Amino acid sequence: MKSTYKITTLGAAMAAVLLLGACSNETATGTTGQTNPPATGQSTAETGTETTTTDPTASTGTTDSSATTENEATGSTTEMGTDAESTSSASATRPExxxxxxxxxxxxxxxxxxxxxxxxxxxxxxxxxxxxxxxxxxxxxxxxxxxxxxxxxxxxxxxxxxxxxxxxxxxxxxxxxxxxxxxxxxxxxxxxxxxxxxxxxxxxxxxxxxxxxxxxxxxxxxxxxxxxxxxxxxxxxxxxxxxxxxxxxx
CATH class of the missing domain: 3.40.1000 (Protein Transport Mog1p; Chain A)
Incomplete structure (x- = not known):
């Protein structure tokens, strides 16, 4: 009877070890799963930063700048137009x-x-x-x-x-x-x-x-x-x- 108890106890102990090992594997797998999204999120953030430089919004900003330049150029043209009133008949090829x-x-x-x-x-x-x-x-x-x-x-x-x-x-x-x-x-x-x-x-x-x-x-x-x-x-x-x-x- 004593010998049978020892084997049973040993078997129970080994089962417990195996069970604990399985739990450890699940825990490790769960932890790995939690680590990946932040890494993916970080990668997305980096990609997003790179995209920002070529983002349509940036292009829109460039367009706004061009618009501003066009407005400034228009302002310059308007100013020259005002000066041109005093030289309305002067040759257009001659600078002001x-x-x-x-x-x-x-x-x-x-x-x-x-x-x-x-x-x-x-x-x-x-x-x-x-x-x-x-x-x-x-x-x-x-x-x-x-x-x-x-x-x-x-x-x-x-x-x-x-x-x-x-x-x-x-x-x-x-x-x-x-x-x-x-x-x-x-x-x-x-x-x-x-x-x-x-x-x-x-x-x-x-x-x-x-x-x-x-x-x-x-x-x-x-x-x-x-x-x-x-x-x-x-x-x-x-x-x-x-x-x-x-x-x-x-």
Whole structure:
């Protein structure tokens, strides 16, 4: 009887061990099952982060930025449209502003001029100067006695007749001298078809026949009385005159 009890007890003990082992396996399996979702969730989160960079929302953000850029561009266009009101007939191919290099008191200076509209033409005008459209006159704003009277010529204008007219226009200031070629070296109006000048202690007075790059022709009657402004008026004025161009519609 004792021997049978020992075997039974041993068998029960082994069964208990096997049962415990089975429970351990189930527990381990359950734990593994609980670990996987967080790992999967983490992977999804990482994928989601990567997706965010190419997410349609990001594209939408980019579109919004583009829209903003378009709005800014539209604003710029609107601003130029406002400026274009004063140069409504000016050539569309010419920019609103241009920068020029002027030699001032031995120093090369960069100055910006703005495109302005005259009667049937346009030109670049510097600050402190005004293009009076009604009078067809470029003048020093603060001292309008320093000015250039601009006349647009017919394409059939005769240079000999213009020479006579120029001398007559300058007659009240003195006897006109004619300059050309090397005598006008490095002057903005160096290519003038005719350049007449009267210079005295009362001032300097020029009569110029100018053919623009587009083939349109003009006369410039330049009035520069003796005075402080006479030293600074001419260069910016003739630089502006050299940029004159006819309106495309004229």
């Amino acid at each position: 502003k241009e920068t020029f290099e002027l030699m001032t008191e031995g120093t090369l200076e960069k100055r910006t001029a703005k495109l302005q509209q005259g009667e049937g033409y346009s030109m670049y005008v510097f600050d402190a100067y005004t293009l009076d459209k009604q009078k067809s006159r470029l003048q020093l704003t603060a001292f309008p006695q320093y000015h250039v009277e601009i006349t647009k010529l017919d394409s059939k204008a005769n240079i000999d007749e213009l020479r006579k007219q120029g001398k007559e226009a300058l007659k009240k200031y003195g006897s006109a001298k004619e300059y050309s070629g090397d005598q006008l070296y490095e002057d903005p109006l160096v290519g003038a078809k005719l350049y007449l000048q009267v210079s005295s202690d009362k001032g300097t007075y020029d009569y110029v026949v100018w053919e623009a790059k587009d083939g349109s022709q003009y006369t410039f009657l330049m009035i520069m009385p003796q005075g402080e402004a006479s030293e600074t008026f001419r260069l910016p004025a003739v630089t502006s005159l050299s940029t004159i161009a006819a309106d495309s519609a004229s």
